[in-house]
Amino acid sequence: MKHRVVGRRLDRTTEHRTAMFRNMVTSLLRHERITTTAPKAKELKRFADKIVTLAKRGTPNARRIAYRDVRDAEVLEKLFGPLKERYAARAGGYTRIVRLGRRRGDNAEMAVLELVDRAPAVEEKDEGAKAEKKSEKSEKKAATAGKPAAKAKAK
Numbered sequence: 001m002k003h004r005v006v007g008r009r010l011d012r013t014t015e016h017r018t019a020m021f022r023n024m025v026t027s028l029l030r031h032e033r034i035t036t037t038a039p040k041a042k043e044l045k046r047f048a049d050k051i052v053t054l055a056k057r058g059t060p061n062a063r064r065i066a067y068r069d070v071r072d073a074e075v076l077e078k079l080f081g082p083l084k085e086r087y088a089a090r091a092g093g094y095t096r097i098v099r100l101g102r103r104r105g106d107n108a109e110m111a112v113l114e115l116v117d118r119a120p121a122v123e124e125k126d127e128g129a130k131a132e133k134k135s136e137k138s139e140k141k142a143a144t145a146g147k148p149a150a151k152a153k154a155k
Helices: 016-030 039-059 060-069 073-086 120-154
Strands: 033-037 095-102 109-117
Touching: 016 033, 016 039, 016 060, 016 073, 016 109, 033 039, 039 060, 039 073, 039 095, 039 109, 060 073
Parallel strands: none
Antiparallel strands: 033 109, 095 109
């Protein structure tokens, strides 16, 4: 019987599963968005929310406990800096799961796990770069479009 047994095994040993979640939560905190399978995303959501709650405490002991799982100093600084401030007023639910459909190779259900209230600066930079590239392309097209027409008129 499975009374009071919580969590998915995901066909892995305990050591493999905890190592995988530690790596995934570090990637999630670094990039603020990762793509994975839906069962992994559901389990990682529980794991990641606990880490963010630790960061909100902000005590040295909370930092030590978080360091057990997030072994990257740069990500730990981000966690106890900007992310702590971002989620200070939020009571929970720091992550969101968005389902993507099924993976082509093995038909596994895929999902995106992302931090809610993500920094818009990351998105704006990407959109700004795309907009600049589009404007450059349109300028080049306009410049090259005028040249053949000028040659045709000259003939």
